[in-house]
Amino acid sequence: MAHFKLRRSLLYVPGNMPSMLQNIPIFNCDSVIIDLEDAVPLAEKDAARHLVKRFLLNYTDRNKELLVRINPLDSKWGYEDLKVVLPAMPDGIRLPKADTPEIVERLDTLLTEFEEELEVEIGRFGILPSLESALGVINAVGIANSSERIFALAFGAEDYTASMEIERSRGGEELFNARTRVLWAAKAKGIQAVDTIFADVSDMEGLRAETELAKRLGYTGKCLVNPRQIEVVHDVFAPKEHEVEYALQVIEAIKRARQLGTGVIALGGKMVDAPVVKRAARVLRTAYAHGMVDTLIDEEEIHGAQ
Amino acid sequence: MALNSLGREIPEFYAGKRLVPYGDAWSLRPEGAVAARPVKRVNPGEGKRLSSLREALEASGLADGMTIATHHSLRNGDFLLNRIVAEIAAMGLKGIWIASSSVHPVHAEIIPHIKSGVIAGFQCGVNGLIGELASRGELSCPIVVRTHGGRARSIIEGSVKIDVAFIAAPCCDEYGNMNGYYGPSACGSLGYAQIDASYASCVVAVTDNLVPFPAIPVGIPQTLVDYVVVVDRLGDPAKIVSTTTRVTTDPVGLQIASYASQVIEASGLLQDGFSFQTGSGGISLAVAEKVRNAMRKGSIKGSFGCGGITGYFVEMLEEGLFSALMDVQCFDQEAVRSIGVNRAHQEISADMYANPFNAGSVVNRLDCVILGATEVDTAFNVNVNTESNGYLLHNTGGHSDTAAGAKLSIIVAPSIRGRLPIVRDRVTTITTPGDTIGVVVTERGIAVNDRHAELKEELVRRKLPVKEIADLQREICRVTGTPRPLEFEDEVVAVIEYRDGSIIDVVRRVKE
Secondary structure (H helix, E strand, C coil): CCCCCCCCEEEEEECCCHHHHCCHHHCCCCEEEEECCCCCCHHHHHHHHHHHHHHHHHCCCCCCEEEEECCCCCCCCHHHHHHHHHHHCCCEEEECCCCCHHHHHHHHHHHHHHHHHHCCCCCCCEEEEEECCHHHHHCHHHHHCCCCCECEEEECHHHHHHHHCCCCCCCCHHHHHHHHHHHHHHHHHCCEEEECCCCCCCCHHHHHHHHHHHHHHCCCEEEECCHHHHHHHHHHHCCCHHHHHHHHHHHHHHHHHHHHCCCCCEECCEECCHHHHHHHHHHHHHHHHCCCCCCCCCHHHHHHHC | CEECCCCCEECCEECCEECCECCCCCCCCCCCCCCCCCCCCCCCCCCCEECCHHHHHHHHCCCCCCEEECCCCCHHHECHHHHHHHHHHHHCCCCEEECCCCECHHHHHHHHHHHCCCEEEECCCECCHHHHHHHCCCCCCCEEECEHHHHHHHHHCCCCCCCEEEEECCEECCCCCEECCCCCCCCCCCCCHHHHHHHCCEEEEEECCECCCCCCCCCECHHHCCEEEECCCCECHHHHCECCCCCCCCHHHHHHHHHHHHHHHHHCCCCCCCEEECCCCHHHHHHHHHHHHHHHHCCCCEEEEEEEECHHHHHHHHCCCEEEEEEEEECEHHHHHHHCCCCCEEECCHHHHHCCCCCCCHHHHCCEEEECCCEEECCCCEECCECCCCCECCCCECHHHHHHHCCEEEEECCCEECCEECEECCCCCCCECHHHCCEEEECCEEEECHHHHHHHHHHHHCCCCECCHHHHHHHHHHHHCCCCCCCEEEEEEEEEECCCCCEEEEEEEECC
């Protein structure tokens, strides 16, 4: 919990466009995924990875999480992407086409080798696997457990629908099973779950509806293809005022219990158990990010009371 | 040469007049009474209709060296100024000054008449090619750039004397009553022309829509009009006003708008009675949209929206978010429609709008104004007149007027224009003094002038990206590099008048 990282919005930025890379510091998303894969034409693969490296080396006032989507490891570009980009210290690697645990394990091994070579802490580079095929969805649990570097599972609907030979609809009913399965695997492992992109950047209502669905299911964030989508997604993931009020009451109850030296926490005549406290802590962390509360909650205080 | 208080070198004389260097935004006070127009008598049965512009020019008594004026409400769709200048040239007159409310790119047609000496100079700002050629030293014509309020002041106090005012009248009767609301060349408010009509020695109404007497409602009355001329077309309706003004969809613009709207909310000004002005640019409208949403959410009832009015403000009026619109100029067709039907949509003169030398102008009642910039410097001075290449390409408009009048003036601008940083050590030309600017908002951060220390604290508390303006400049220059300074000749091609008539800066010929 001490390493909680808010990941409501993960914005894709093409790795071959300097004009867009230079705007990375200014957008208020929680994470950026610099893309070396689908957004970059074959002829620009080499130039793009070097451009991204230069950008990362010069982007010293890092104000958000930076991930790089490399090309698949079984392609001729994947390893080279890692070799060029990792010395510029991204926070993690978005692994496309993570169909099996073995692919993730291979990336884990490579990252360890690079960390040793770069003389940085082992485990420094995180992994965000993208489950975007029928095989990947089926293997979700195995993938979630394939590396301790994995901080979240991401569901990729565009490739998934292609692998299923179906069309993606606005309502997304055809994605329901896959979405849920990826979510189960993430929750079972205790990591975050990131929902797929919503491709129509002019349809803010559609984006809102899909984000609300993802949030209701249990997703903690969403991938975005345009900065204009950030505000809607953050708005959906913002806690409601009554949720914040209740969470504050829970924390107050914890403090009271500690003062009284009792392990039993009561609120309004009802017992407050560990999951309620956990949820309250999550609500207040998110509320802090939204500016709804002024101070970050004291983790020690909460955990001490449990 | 003298140095003004902002360190700009000002010549002692320009175009035969002694210049007053700028001191500060507030201290200069007027002397004497207002200018007067000739007393006249028109008896029953005497008509005002003339058959052509030529006849009107001859009847007006226009002679070498005199000054004419038109208004720019028809903007880049205006046909009138070009036709008048062509007639003046055909009459063989020389040395005529133009004191229009603004000159637009469409008026580049008069450039040959500047070169031939028919036109001697401009008592007004210019947009486009005329300014560029002047900056290159290719035109010998003094240019005095004024704000909207400053122009009204200069005419009312008599420092600019208009001999003949030609007023494009979209709806007019044969006795000279007119408005801008109806007709094929409808432009809405005639706020600039109202001043010309009140103080010019001779007033000629030119219309392509002659209606039976009386033309109602009366925007400019018959008592001020000497002659009426009917022409086939006053202008191109497609260019008179824009059909639509749209909220930006550019993510960078939206980011700026988001910060700007949060600045307004943090300022504490957004409460019942709130008054507001924005331009018609995409970022400004995006700010307006966010302000509108905040007003809806907080059930806030504003007092008035001001300035160049867009359909956006009309929607806010009709929704009850504002009690009134104070309109010196309509920016789109929806605003034109509204001013003709809604009594809470009030046409105002440029004097009432922004003249600093009267008993109180509307800009003094503004809570918040959103303004643009081509450059800002680390002292918060703003340039909107010259581009980064040094060419004089834009008029001042109401920029300095509203910045001085409003409680909070916010500059919104992308941090990088083309490949150049918006924040400079020293702007190429000072249009609006830094003392009247509150906040500069870019997508990379928000710089707050020290005179708004409380607002700065509140923005920091709200975790907005507040930065010292010099730090913001350094951050931008890390991306763009530091541009090489422009080089200029000594020759002054235009002076930038502050709203009170003092000279805030000059534009010099660009070294090619």
